[in-house]
Amino acid sequence: MSTSAILNICYLIGSLGFIIGLKMLSKPETARKGNWVAAVGMAIAIFGTIFLYIDPETGEKITNLTWIFGGMLIGTILGTMSAKKVQMTAMPQMVSIFNGMGGICAGLIGIIEFRHLIHLNETPGGTLMTGHALIILLGLIIGTVSFAGSVVAFLKLNGNLNDYSFKGQTFFNLFFLVAVFGVALFMMNGDVANAHMMMYVLFAMACVYGISFVMPIGGADMPVVISLLNSFTGVAAAFGGFLYNNGVMLTGGILVGAAGTLLTVLMCKAMNRSLMNVIIGSFGGGNAASAAIVGENGGVIKEISAGDVGINMSYAQKVIIVPGYGLAVAQAQHICHELEKQLTEKGVDVKYAIHPVAGRMPGHMNVLLAEADVSYDKLLEMDAANDEFATTDVVLILGANDVVNPAAKNNPASPIYGMPILEVEKAKTVIVNKRSMNKGYAGIENELFFGSKTRMLFGDAKKMLQELVNEVKSN
């Protein structure tokens, strides 16, 4: 088999690795393996290139091998060390900085290739107004913008940088972006002799745009921005693929560009905000919600699907269920016990937190759960439960409302002030199952529902619990 045939096979395997790996990454059971599938595909494509690539212009194989292997060795050592040593809480900024690395790699490729193109066209009759030049420049711009933006995102998440914005920055950004493309066009159309200097100007402008794009966006929105920059770098990689007629770069780049864009949109939906709002809305100060459910103090609720809850619970270490009147109304105590059994089979520690006035009479919940054969050593009294919430991964609130309302502790004007409550906010995630946003027995709004760790699972308790049981079983 000729070397180019083997190389093409390597690129095909690489592309397959990316597609299959990405698909596997979207499911919890196969996610870890999917990561390795993509990595193996990447390795095959990389080493295939090093040993088998033949340059179409010169007909030569890859030279400067010591430099290449040396660079890869340094990158591998630095990359592995920093990725392994960093704390888990710093993961988002690591993703951002590695994204930036990909971006600047694309930017540098653009600079080198454009320099080469300038040299080829410095003779009379040479022109830069070609598709080839456009591809190189677009890769350069997009990669550099992503790099600059990613560095800013990294510094923000790391706490080194604060948000900064000036009046009219949205318009400045838009205008500047047009200017960047304008300069690129001007450069292609103009004197080849000036192109050299202008290329570096373009590079600097792309950096400025990247910085200005990310600067005003709030730290809490950074993951969405990083996901967007992620897809930018993917597109930059795709332009590289277009440039070298390289199938694996094209596939990998476009896959990430498309998947990354959709992921960005999904992340916005999960936050109940639009992408435009994230990018521009930060100037207004508040988080304007696109949905109608806004609390009396302007808070926003976040919904979650039964599928997500099922997965969350399946992979949790400790789950505490808080039953309330809603559970009794739905007569869902048996299916609740079923969920408890399914989770326990998966190795999850499941307990129930029983508030003294949960339901419509003292002991209501105890009776309800006893009827469903729930073992009473799984029932925690309020004080015991309050000690456990801090180490709990998921709290599932089934139709309880006032007994988990923080206003009882925080708001002296509240009718329930002074009543001891179940302090579910201490847990990592709080899932609230209710039929609607209707008020509970005390007739007041519950600020827990608008909390940052809270997700609402709307629906009848029996129906939702059945869905959860099915989800947990299939995980």
Add this chain to the structure above:
Amino acid sequence: MEFLTDVFSQDVNVRMLYIIILSIFVGIEVIEKVPTILHTPLMSGANAIHGVVIIGSIIVMGKAPSDDYLIMILGFLAVVFGTLNVVGGFVVTDRMLELFKKKK
């Protein structure tokens, strides 16, 4: 107009356009039913995958004339940065996914 005719009359360009269009649909399809708990690891995995741009840096470095110091340095840096994206990306993703070990 002539530019478009030039581009679309070359088979290789048209084939790449097919790849682009199909890849967009595959990319979207693959992500569609992602549970929120996987959003960040998936983003990290996609991040590592776009490190495929390193292949461009290897090609560039591979044809760099050894007497052109600027290109040699820029090319070397590009390879380092590309490797950081790839290796760092996959290792970070793996760390995030450690939490998804099946119990039992």
